[in-house]
Amino acid sequence: MRFRFTDTSIDTAAARHEVLDAGAGGYVSFEGWVRNHNEGREVTRLEYEAFQALALREGERILAEAFARFPVKHALCIHRTGALDLTDMAVWVGVSAAHRGEAFAACRYIIDEVKHRLPIWKKEHYRGGDSGWVNCEHCAAAPRSADHAAHADHADPAEAR
Amino acid sequence: MNTSAVPVYGLILAGGSSSRMQRDKAALLYQGAAQLDRAFDLLARHVSRVFVSLREAQTSDTTRARRPLIVDAATFVDEAAAAGAAGGPIVGIRSALAAFPDVAWLVVACDLPFLSDAALEQVLTGRDPGLLATAFRSTHDGLPEPLCAVWEPAAAAALSAHQRGGRSCPRKFLITHPVKLLEPADRRALDNVNTPEEYAAAKEALDTADPPAHPMQLTIQYFAILREQAGRSQEILETAAATPADLYAELAGRYGFTLAREQLKVAVNSDFADWSRRLAAGDSVVFIPPVAGG
Numbered sequence: 001m002r003f004r005f006t007d008t009s010i011d012t013a014a015a016r017h018e019v020l021d022a023g024a025g026g027y028v029s030f031e032g033w034v035r036n037h038n039e040g041r042e043v044t045r046l047e048y049e050a051f052q053a054l055a056l057r058e059g060e061r062i063l064a065e066a067f068a069r070f071p072v073k074h075a076l077c078i079h080r081t082g083a084l085d086l087t088d089m090a091v092w093v094g095v096s097a098a099h100r101g102e103a104f105a106a107c108r109y110i111i112d113e114v115k116h117r118l119p120i121w122k123k124e125h126y127r128g129g130d131s132g133w134v135n136c137e138h139c140a141a142a143p144r145s146a147d148h149a150a151h152a153d154h155a156d157p158a159e160a161r
Numbered sequence: 162m163n164t165s166a167v168p169v170y171g172l173i174l175a176g177g178s179s180s181r182m183q184r185d186k187a188a189l190l191y192q193g194a195a196q197l198d199r200a201f202d203l204l205a206r207h208v209s210r211v212f213v214s215l216r217e218a219q220t221s222d223t224t225r226a227r228r229p230l231i232v233d234a235a236t237f238v239d240e241a242a243a244a245g246a247a248g249g250p251i252v253g254i255r256s257a258l259a260a261f262p263d264v265a266w267l268v269v270a271c272d273l274p275f276l277s278d279a280a281l282e283q284v285l286t287g288r289d290p291g292l293l294a295t296a297f298r299s300t301h302d303g304l305p306e307p308l309c310a311v312w313e314p315a316a317a318a319a320l321s322a323h324q325r326g327g328r329s330c331p332r333k334f335l336i337t338h339p340v341k342l343l344e345p346a347d348r349r350a351l352d353n354v355n356t357p358e359e360y361a362a363a364k365e366a367l368d369t370a371d372p373p374a375h376p377m378q379l380t381i382q383y384f385a386i387l388r389e390q391a392g393r394s395q396e397i398l399e400t401a402a403a404t405p406a407d408l409y410a411e412l413a414g415r416y417g418f419t420l421a422r423e424q425l426k427v428a429v430n431s432d433f434a435d436w437s438r439r440l441a442a443g444d445s446v447v448f449i450p451p452v453a454g455g
Binding site for chain 2: 048049050051053054055057058061090111114115117118119120121122123134136137
């Protein structure tokens, strides 16, 4: 499985070991971390929830696309679910390839597609005690929000967390 | 049925060139869904694994590429060509038998829009694993129908000999080999669609078919904001909703969902689906709010 979930902290050393390859001259990894602010609000912790049956299927498709587009040796993506605190790692992507260029490009492709396509949801808890589902609370009044348009065509080069 | 029978996987033959149709038959829409997807879902209800058979040149086609694939093996393509035979369905069937030598294959063409659960159930339960294949007898000419049939592992060698003899017709193979033939209970299930006129007639018949007379049972799973607003993560529901769009309208009314349908995607049986797809009893439906992974 080149895409998987974990409900405990991501073991990056073990994950890196999975993409080691004697034919690889470069390795690129990306870590997404829980940040203490979002859209002007002070964030204290997060919860991730996933529709795993579909996310695993779509995640494998994304990884397969990365292999089809870039000459990489190995690629792996691990996503957290459950409750996370500030500075915890929410997602890890690792790619090995013969050369650094394709490793960077494939890693970027995977994290961008994962953010846009996988049925994973994030609930932010704010200082003050209230909370909200990211992308779901404020756009309710405006069905055709810019954010939704970005989801539709995947054109938005998603900011890494 | 012999209890020592090997397991059966499903194979959808989608390697044709659709030359008479002048459009890809796998992508033709019925009841809002592509025929390849309809065939895939149908087979998946009867066998544990389903594959799409296709030619090497078709592997990047988007209708096909998202499914597990069995590509026509070059050895068999070359062997058929060397013997002066066309490739066609036999190469697809041989490639599947070679990929999984200990599996029998429920092989169906992807131009059978009326193919039904009843027909698949009949061929699977009527199967004789001691023969080379189990097939239906055509309601039109009484001859075997090769493209909704179970092909046993033992057929591999005989198919190879058939093809090396310059023969490419799977129907001729069934006529000349030991196979079991069944009288189809669902007489329309094997009507195939080859021309634009036949497509128009079949689409009309299926799209205007009466919706289920009785409410059906669906499983709905809720995630994230919808789970909180519905106050539950799953329910089994009796509904007359014909499509996911109808179903969302019904549930939004009941639970006061704040998200508009245009903000959501929908999954049926754990894969993305069209809002206009016709729901079937037992389907599992998930509405997908705007996502925020990463």
